[in-house]
Structure formats: C-alpha cells, structure tokens
Amino acid sequence: MRFLYVHIPFCVKKCNYCDFVSGKSSPEERRDYVELLKKEASLYKDERPEDGLLTIYFGGGTPSLLPVAQIEELLAAFKEYFGFASSMEITLEVNPESVSRRYLKQLKRTGVNRLSFGVQSFRNHHLKAMGRLHRSEDAVKAVNEAADLGFENINIDLIYGLPAQTLEEWRESLEKAVSLPVKHISTYGLKLSDKSLWGKLAAEGRLTLPSQDENADMQLLAMDFLEKNGFPRYEIANFAALGYPCRHNTAYWLRKDYLGLGLNASSLFNGKVRAVNESDMVRYRQKVENGSLPWAVREVLSDDEIREEELFLPLRTIWGLDIASFSRKYGSDYFAQKKGQMVKLFNAGLLTFEDGQLKLTKKGVLLNNEVLSSLI
Amino acid sequence: MKQENIRNFCIIAHIDHGKSTLADRILEMTDTVAKRDMEEQILDSMDLERERGITIKLQAVRMRYKSKEGTEYELNLIDTPGHVDFNYEVSRSLAACEGALLVVDAAQGIEAQTLANTYLALESDLEIIPVINKIDLPNADPDAVMEQIEEVIGIDAEESIFVSAKTGEGVDDVLEAIVERIPSPRGDRSAPLQALIFDSRFDSYRGAIPYIRVINGELKKGTKIEMMDTAKTFDVTEVGVFSPQPKLVDKLSAGDVGYLAASIKNVKDTRVGDTVTDAAFPAEEPLPGYRKAMSMVYCGIYPIENNDYDNLKDALDKLALNDASLEYEPETSAALGFGFRCGFLGLLHMEIFEERLEREYNLDLITTAPSVDYMVYQTDGQIFHIANPSDMPEIQKIDHLEEPFVRATIMSPKDYIGAIMELVQDRRGVFGNMEYISTSRVMLTYDIPLSEVIYDFFDQLKSRTRGYASLDYEFVGYRKSDLVKLDILVNGDLVDALSAIVHKDSAYKRGRQLTQKLRKLIPRQLFEVSIQAAIGSKIIARESVKALRKNVIEKCYGGDISRKRKLLEKQKEGKKRMKQMGNVEIPQEAFMAVLQLED
Numbered sequence: 014m015r016f017l018y019v020h021i022p023f024c025v026k027k028c029n030y031c032d033f034v035s036g037k038s039s040p041e042e043r044r045d046y047v048e049l050l051k052k053e054a055s056l057y058k059d060e061r062p063e064d065g066l067l068t069i070y071f072g073g074g075t076p077s078l079l080p081v082a083q084i085e086e087l088l089a090a091f092k093e094y095f096g097f098a099s100s101m102e103i104t105l106e107v108n109p110e111s112v113s114r115r116y117l118k119q120l121k122r123t124g125v126n127r128l129s130f131g132v133q134s135f136r137n138h139h140l141k142a143m144g145r146l147h148r149s150e151d152a153v154k155a156v157n158e159a160a161d162l163g164f165e166n167i168n169i170d171l172i173y174g175l176p177a178q179t180l181e182e183w184r185e186s187l188e189k190a191v192s193l194p195v196k197h198i199s200t201y202g203l204k205l206s207d208k209s210l211w212g213k214l215a216a217e218g219r220l221t222l223p224s225q226d227e228n229a230d231m232q233l234l235a236m237d238f239l240e241k242n243g244f245p246r247y248e249i250a251n252f253a254a255l256g257y258p259c260r261h262n263t264a265y266w267l268r269k270d271y272l273g274l275g276l277n278a279s280s281l282f283n284g285k286v287r288a289v290n291e292s293d294m295v296r297y298r299q300k301v302e303n304g305s306l307p308w309a310v311r312e313v314l315s316d317d318e319i320r321e322e323e324l325f326l327p328l329r330t331i332w333g334l335d336i337a338s339f340s341r342k343y344g345s346d347y348f349a350q351k352k353g354q355m356v357k358l359f360n361a362g363l364l365t366f367e368d369g370q371l372k373l374t375k376k377g378v379l380l381n382n383e384v385l386s387s388l389i
Numbered sequence: 390m391k392q393e394n395i396r397n398f399c400i401i402a403h404i405d406h407g408k409s410t411l412a413d414r415i416l417e418m419t420d421t422v423a424k425r426d427m428e429e430q431i432l433d434s435m436d437l438e439r440e441r442g443i444t445i446k447l448q449a450v451r452m453r454y455k456s457k458e459g460t461e462y463e464l465n466l467i468d469t470p471g472h473v474d475f476n477y478e479v480s481r482s483l484a485a486c487e488g489a490l491l492v493v494d495a496a497q498g499i500e501a502q503t504l505a506n507t508y509l510a511l512e513s514d515l516e517i518i519p520v521i522n523k524i525d526l527p528n529a530d531p532d533a534v535m536e537q538i539e540e541v542i543g544i545d546a547e548e549s550i551f552v553s554a555k556t557g558e559g560v561d562d563v564l565e566a567i568v569e570r571i572p573s574p575r576g577d578r579s580a581p582l583q584a585l586i587f588d589s590r591f592d593s594y595r596g597a598i599p600y601i602r603v604i605n606g607e608l609k610k611g612t613k614i615e616m617m618d619t620a621k622t623f624d625v626t627e628v629g630v631f632s633p634q635p636k637l638v639d640k641l642s643a644g645d646v647g648y649l650a651a652s653i654k655n656v657k658d659t660r661v662g663d664t665v666t667d668a669a670f671p672a673e674e675p676l677p678g679y680r681k682a683m684s685m686v687y688c689g690i691y692p693i694e695n696n697d698y699d700n701l702k703d704a705l706d707k708l709a710l711n712d713a714s715l716e717y718e719p720e721t722s723a724a725l726g727f728g729f730r731c732g733f734l735g736l737l738h739m740e741i742f743e744e745r746l747e748r749e750y751n752l753d754l755i756t757t758a759p760s761v762d763y764m765v766y767q768t769d770g771q772i773f774h775i776a777n778p779s780d781m782p783e784i785q786k787i788d789h790l791e792e793p794f795v796r797a798t799i800m801s802p803k804d805y806i807g808a809i810m811e812l813v814q815d816r817r818g819v820f821g822n823m824e825y826i827s828t829s830r831v832m833l834t835y836d837i838p839l840s841e842v843i844y845d846f847f848d849q850l851k852s853r854t855r856g857y858a859s860l861d862y863e864f865v866g867y868r869k870s871d872l873v874k875l876d877i878l879v880n881g882d883l884v885d886a887l888s889a890i891v892h893k894d895s896a897y898k899r900g901r902q903l904t905q906k907l908r909k910l911i912p913r914q915l916f917e918v919s920i921q922a923a924i925g926s927k928i929i930a931r932e933s934v935k936a937l938r939k940n941v942i943e944k945c946y947g948g949d950i951s952r953k954r955k956l957l958e959k960q961k962e963g964k965k966r967m968k969q970m971g972n973v974e975i976p977q978e979a980f981m982a983v984l985q986l987e988d
Contacts, residue, residue: 018947200943201943202939202941202943225913225937225938225939226935226939228938228939229938229939232939232941249941249942249943249945250943250944265945265947265950266945271947273948277948278947279947279948279950279951281947281950287951289948289951312951318954321957321958322950322954325953325954325957326945326950329945357915361915361916363915378941379938379939379940379941380915380937380938380939381940381941381942382941382942382956382957382960383915383937383940383960385957386957386958386960386961386964387961387964389954389957389961
C-alpha cells in the first residue's frame with residue numbers, strides 16, 4: 014500500500030453540475046476533520062509499507078480550503094505512520110480563486126509538489142453558469158504564480174460538453190491551456206447525475222446540451238490538439254508531457270493497492286478487498302473516534318471481478334493490456350472465446366494490437382464502454 | 390316450476406346506458422343477491438370486464454319473482470356483451486331467450502350498437518320491451534327517445550317503461566312487464582331431450598361445463614347424454630342453475646337455463662351451438678345451431694423468451710376452452726421465432742385476449758400489428774386467403790387482391806357530419822346513406838375496408854365527435870382493391886414481422902412513417918444502419934441511424950472502479966438480452982416497440 018488518497022469534503026459553494034460528497038464548512042469543522050483524518054491514518058499504521066509512500070493525493074471538495082499548517086500537520090502524520098519514499102508525488106487539488114501567492118509560497122515548503130487546478134473552462138460565461146467562483150483570468154494568474162514559485166508539475170482540469178458550448182469555444186479553452194506552464198491536462202465530458210442542479214434542469218428539458226456527435230467531436234479535438242501540442246494521451250481523459258503522467262492515478266489503472274482516508278474515500282487491499290468509507294460526517298466521526306475503521310462498504314472481489322478489472326483498467330491506458338501475461342493468468346483461450354466480439358471490434362476500428370499489447374484506438378476511446386463491456 | 394311461469398330474457402344496451410346497473414337492481418329486488426353482498430355489477434365477473442366496464446363472456450342467472458297478482462315466477466337473465474366485437478356472442482344469448490329488454494339512455498338516445506343488437510333480437514323473434522333509463526338525469530328526454538325508438542327501430546314504443554336504475558324508480562314495472570309481456574318457453578317436457586349449448590366454461594375439477602337452455606324434455610343427474618354433433622356420450626354428474634353462484638338442482642326441464650357437469654375432459658366436446666340429447670331416448674333432429682364466429686382481425690403472438698413457447702401454447706389452449714371464437718395456429722417468424730397467428734372478432738377482443746394472456750398466465754408477449762384476412766388471386770388461377778402479410782406471394786404472381794369490406798353504421802349529432810365524412814373518406818369509405826333519426830341526430834352508412842376500421846378508426850371517430858358518435862359494422866363481403874405489400878428492410882435484411890399490406894395510395898406515406906419511426910426507435914450501433922421501405926424490389930422510403938460515436942466512462946479513479954465495473958457488467962448483460970434484427974442488435978424494449986408499430 015504505497016498510494017494514499019485523502020478526501021477533503023469542503024467547498025465554499027457547490028457547483029451546479031456537482032454531485033460529489035462536499036459541502037460548506039466552518040474553520041472549526043475543518044480543524045476537527047483534520048484531527049479525524051490523523052486519527053483514521055493511525056488506524057492503518059500496521060499497513061506501513063516497507064519503502065514508504067510513493068504518492069499522496071489530496072482530492073475534494075476543495076483541499077486548498079485547508080490552511081497550509083493543517084496540510085503540514087497531515088503530511089507529518091502520514092510520514093510518521095507510513096513513511097515516505099525518497100522520491101514522491103504529492104498532489105493537492107486547488108481552486109483558482111482560493112489560493113493567494115502567499116498560500117502557494119507556504120505550500121511549496123510542505124513538500125506538496127504537484128498542483129491540480131480546477132479550471133474547467135477559460136470562458137467566463139461558462140464559469141459563471143457552472144457556479145464556479147473564479148474567472149478565467151484568476152486561473153491564468155494562479156497557474157502562472159504557481160509556476161513562478163517553482164511548482165513544476167501542474168495539472169489543469171477542463172470540462173467540455175457544457176450547455177450551449179461550441180466546438181470553437183472548446184478549442185479556445187484547449188489553446189489557452191497549452192499556452193500555460195502546465196505539464197498535465199485532464200479533460201472530462203460533462204456528466205450530469207440527477208442529484209445535481211443541472212441534472213435536474215436537464216431532466217426537465219431546461220438545459221441545452223451538445224449532442225452526442227458534438228461531444229464526440231470535442232473529445233476527438235482534445236485528443237488531436239493536445240497530442241500535437243506536446244500532451245499525448247496516456248489514459249481516456251488524461252494527457253501529459255513526456256515524463257509527467259500522474260503517478261497516483263496511474264496506480265489505480267495498474268490495480269495497485271491504495272488507501273483512502275476521509276469521507277467517502279475508498280481503498281483497495283491486497284488486490285482483493287475494496288472498502289468505501291462512510292459519506293455521512295456524523296457516522297464517520299463516530300467510527301473514527303471509537304477507533305474503528307469508518308467503512309460503510311466492504312466488498313470482497315471475486316476472482317471473476319478481479320479478472321474483469323485487470324482487463325478493463327489497463328485498457329484505459331495508452332500502454333494497453335499485455336495479452337501474453339493476461340492469458341498466462343486467465344487461460345490461453347480467454348480471447349479465443351471472445352473471437353466473435355474481437356473481430357467485430359477490430360473491424361469497426363475500435364481495437365488495435367501492437368507489440369503484444371491490446372489497445373483502444375481513438376475511436377475506441379470514445380466508445381470504450383462498448384469495447385470493454387464486450388471483452389470482460 | 391311450471392313452464393308457463395318461466396321467463397327467459399336478456400338485456401340489450403349500449404355501453405354506459407346502464408345495463409349492469411339495471412341488472413343489479415333486478416337481482417336485488419328479486420332477493421337473488423342480498424344488498425350487502427352486492428358487488429358492484431355482479432354480472433361482469435371477470436376483473437377485466439369490471440375494469441373496462443364491458444361484458445365479454447356471457448353469464449346467466451336465475452331469479453325468483455312474485456308478481457303483483459301473487460304468482461311465483463322463475464326469471465332467467467342471460468347477459469349479452471355490449472361491444473361491436475362481440476356480436477357473435479350476442480346472437481348466442483338471444484337464442485336462449487324469448488324476450489329482451491332494450492335499455493336506452495334517456496339523455497343519449499339510440500346508439501348504433503343498440504340498433505344492431507335489436508335487429509338481431511327481432512330476427513330471433515324475441516319480444517322487445519323498451520326501457521328508457523336514467524330518467525333522473527336533468528337532461529333526460531324520455532319522450533323524444535321513445536319517438537326515436539319507434540322511428541328508427543320501427544317497433545311500438547308506446548309501452549316503454551321509464552326507469553332510473555340508479556335510484557330504483559320504475560324497476561318494479563320492468564319486472565312486471567317481463568312476466569306479462571315476454572312469452573313463456575313453449576317446449577315439450579315429455580318430448581326427447583333437446584338442450585342448446587350456448588356457452589361453456591372449463592373447471593379444473595369438474596371438466597368442461599356446458600351452459601345450456603333446455604328446449605324440450607328434461608335433464609337430471611345420472612342421465613346418459615349424447616352430444617348430437619360429435620355423438621359422444623357422457624354421464625351427467627350434476628345439473629344446476631346460477632343464482633348467481635352455481636347451485637345444484639334436481640333437474641332442468643324444457644324452458645330452463647342452467648348448466649350440466651359430466652366429467653367432460655375436452656371442451657371441444659361441448660361445442661357451442663351443439664344439441665345435448667338423452668342417449669337412451671334421443672331426439673330425432675338437433676336444434677338449429679349457430680353460424681361459426683368469423684375472425685375479423687389477425688395478429689401474430691410470440692413469447693419474448695423463446696422457451697415460453699410451450700407456456701403460451703398451453704395458455705392459448707386453456708383460454709380457447711372458454712372462447713369459441715378464438716382461432717390460432719402455429720407460425721414462425723425470422724424476427725420473432727416461434728409463435729401463433731391468432732384470429733379475433735375485433736380489436737377489442739384482441740386486446741382483451743392479450744391482456745388475459747399476460748395477466749392470467751404471466752406471459753411476456755410480443756404482438757405484431759393487426760391485419761385482416763386478404764384474398765389472393767394468382768395469375769395461375771390459384772385463389773387463397775392470407776392472414777399474415779409475410780405469406781403474400783411475389784408481386785409477379787398476383788393477378789389481383791381482395792380485401793374484406795364492412796358496412797359501418799354511425800350515429801351522431803348532426804353537427805359532426807362534416808368531421809365524420811372527412812374521416813371516412815380518408816379511410817377509403819364509400820358513402821351509402823344518410824338519414825335523420827331525430828331533428829338533431831343522423832345515421833350515416835358507409836362501406837369501408839375492414840383494414841381501415843381496425844386501425845384506431847373508433848378512437849378517431851370518438852375524438853372528432855367529442856365522444857358522441859357510435860359505431861357498428863358488419864361484414865358485407867370481399868372486394869377488389871389496389872393493395873401492395875410493404876416490406877421493411879434493416880441494413881438490407883427483410884424484417885418479416887414488419888411487413889404490411891396497404892393500399893397503393895397510402896403506401897408511400899406509410900413507408901415514410903414507418904421508416905421515420907424506426908429511425909427513432911433503433912439505437913445507434915457501431916455502424917450506420919439503413920432502414921428502407923420497399924414494394925417488391927422498389928425502395929420507396931429510406932432513413933438511416935448514424936453510427937454510435939460516443940459511449941465512454943471518462944472518470945475512473947479509486948472510488949469509481951467498482952461502480953464502473955458494475956456498469957460494464959450491466960452493459961454486458963444487456964447485450965446478452967439484445968434481439969437480433971438482421972445484423973442489428975436492438976434492446977428488447979426497443980425491439981418490442983418496433984414490432985408493435987401501428988400506423
């Protein structure tokens with residue numbers, strides 16, 4: 014277990030498309046929560062990896078709502094319980110409006126060495142409609158300042174398929190993104206759950222969303238444009254300059270064990286047990302304070318389920334699935350039995366086979382549900 | 390009971406004119422059913438009947454009635470269905486009666502259906518007693534309705550009885566009129582047994598139970614009976630009447646209505662219209678039977694799960710036990726697998742039947758669009774019927790086609806004449822006659838192809854006349870029509886279950902409608918799907934479903950993995966349940982919607 018995720022469920026305001034576990038908070042509540050995280054981490058100290066943690070990822074919510082001192086405290090606790098490897102990736106998700114130059118400067122000293130900015134769009138009317146608190150220029154300024162202060166490994170998240178968004182507007186956002194001093198870009202098509210405000214509006218037909226074809230064009234544009242501009246795709250939604258794929262997230266796709274701390278965080282132990290923490294603060298607190306693991310769900314994966322994950326997770330990445338080692342593990346006839354589907358997928362131009370690796374084509378990336386569901 | 394004190398009667402009424410309510414009042418007033426046990430509308434015992442407010446299967450009930458002058462009578466009420474689809478069943482109940490109550494709504498007047506059934510009753514020589522119901526309504530005009538009965542039906546309505554079945558007012562006069570005006574049965578009790586089977590029902594314990602009207606002779610427990618048509622014999626284990634629950638009696642005599650049980654295993658041995666006689670003392674001649682019910686509407690019924698075929702067959706066999714008008718035979722379809730082609734009296738009959746299959750036998754079914762029975766004249770001189778459009782021979786072999794026509798009688802307030810004419814002309818109707826049945830109501834007669842009537846004609850008529858028009862139709866014969874077979878091809882493959890026979894003039898419109906509808910129903914595939922409508926080898930309409938471009942899970946981090954895995958598993962499961970249409974995979978729900986396409 015060398016990959017640690019920490020969930021910070023606080024936001025100044027919930028965005029209109031969001032259905033994550035997050036909400037408003039007072040400084041006292043945040044302070045309390047940090048204590049709970051430290052306590053929860055202590056419950057796992059027996060899981061201490063021999064060579065220390067390789068990555069820590071603060072996700073949210075808005076992790077940058079925590080004062081730097083509290084982040085420091087948390088890192089100290091994690092170091093104490095789990096140890097740090099010599100070269101680490103420590104990521105903090107940041108909202109452009111929530112960080113000042115001073116904050117970034119202090120943060121640099123804590124060991125956080127990767128920032129992930131929730132930029133979403135470089136168009137102010139989109140940002141406003143989404144309910145984001147920053148403007149495009151805030152994002153530009155924050156990213157530049159971070160780079161100035163020596164943050165070398167910076168990601169920005171972008172969302173496409175926004176209400177009434179055009180392909181041109183999306184291209185502008187991508188152009189702006191690659192012009193900034195960043196090493197990593199994640200692009201996500203807007204997905205609305207019916208729990209979010211927009212989800213409800215969309216269900217009532219009160220939101221004009223781009224069509225499937227427009228969405229597909231936007232995703233294709235992102236792949237082509239970013240690749241041409243020095244950010245080759247290495248996973249369905251992730252693009253990075255050479256040497257900068259996110260190590261933490263890659264661990265998920267390679268099915269490494271990981272530990273999640275905090276509300277609703279999930280963990281994988283021994284490749285076999287996946288646990289999800291309570292998403293209700295009261296229950297989470299109760300369990301942690303009692304010294305018990307704050308799990309809401311504990312799922313023991315069956316051999317079939319493990320096989321399915323070992324198949325579909327690597328296929329999400331640009332490195333693909335090593336057919337030889339998969340077949341050694343699951344029987345040489347596994348793919349032979351799927352011959353019909355395989356042929357169909359190859360013919361439809363969704364799959365390729367290069368150097369012993371099975372991979373999704375660009376078209377296959379857009380249709381990955383179709384491909385993966387017929388291969389598992 | 391002496392024969393002269395028996396009265397057998399039925400009630401003729403339009404839907405909603407109050408037949409069931411009147412029957413309920415009569416049952417109450419004769420103490421046949423205690424008021425507290427009264428289920429609303431006793432005679433309609435099938436759930437479906439009560440829900441839809443119509444009578445499907447006929448029911449019979451025996452009542453005791455003491456007349457005003459003190460004589461005790463036995464009254465047998467035999468119920469009649471009130472919908473156009475069930476004319477055949479009406480004629481069956483009429484044959485078991487000597488009289489009929491003609492119930493007409495005092496505010497609505499005569500409707501087409503009532504008229505048709507009254508004519509049937511007159512043909513069977515029944516005594517008609519006009520009963521004008523709902524006189525408690527503020528807009529009731531019983532005198533006008535009385536006049537209408539005289540003018541339209543041509544019977545003496547002078548002695549019409551004014552009632553309100555709802556309040557009970559006048560119902561005692563109805564009972565008196567039944568005993569005074571309806572003749573008693575005239576059979577000979579000492580003659581050889583002749584009993585007419587007018588219905589039958591299957592009971593899992595006692596076998597097939599024929600409902601009978603004894604015309605001559607007597608029938609007791611222990612009698613060895615013979616079915617005159619099949620010459621099969623059975624020992625009667627039980628005779629009884631309905632009051633309204635089955636009740637054992639010692640014997641049934643000439644004039645009586647009731648049932649018999651004789652451990653008859655096969656309902657085919659209780660053929661409706663057959664005559665039951667005493668095997669030891671047989672009648673010389675059977676009673677005149679019924680003409681066979683004619684199927685008007687056909688459709689294919691298929692189980693959604695192929696392994697339900699035997700269950701469907703079993704259910705059809707069982708339902709057919711109680712439904713002599715049902716026709717069915719096995720057929721296969723490339724798109725749908727194994728199923729049955731079923732013939733029905735009409736669309737309502739078909740819908741009710743489907744619903745019963747699904748409800749009572751818990752079957753998931755797919756039903757093809759309804760069709761009528763066409764007559765094909767080939768160039769080589771062969772002539773045959775087809776009830777399934779897929780059976781149509783190639784265009785080159787056909788000399789001409791004929792289709793069934795009906796004579797439709799429509800009654801409506803005169804304000805809607807224009808709207809009705811427009812509708813009927815749209816449906817290739819040929820005007821026959823128009824008659825004013827009162828100053829404000831007209832009766833229109835048209836000859837229309839049956840195929841045009843079975844597609845939402847009645848709904849259209851209702852909506853264009855705000856529900857005021859009524860419709861009745863009868864088969865008048867086959868007529869030559871310019872018909873073509875319209876095929877649907879999905880990616881070049883013919884979908885047999887979607888073929889339809891349509892009039893040449895509407896083929897293009899229909900082809901366009903069908904392809905457009907399919908375009909909406911067929912989900913996008915990994916490749917583009919073409920949808921074509923064709924007559925022979927000529928493509929008359931085309932649409933395409935563009936290839937699927939995007940179906941992607943983008944975010945997949947630590948907390949998402951199990952959820953995404955389940956999503957993929959679900960999609961994989963869904964794929965297994967896809968139905969194949971040519972090389973196109975369609976989810977079951979869309980597949981069903983596609984095949985149930987109506988106009």
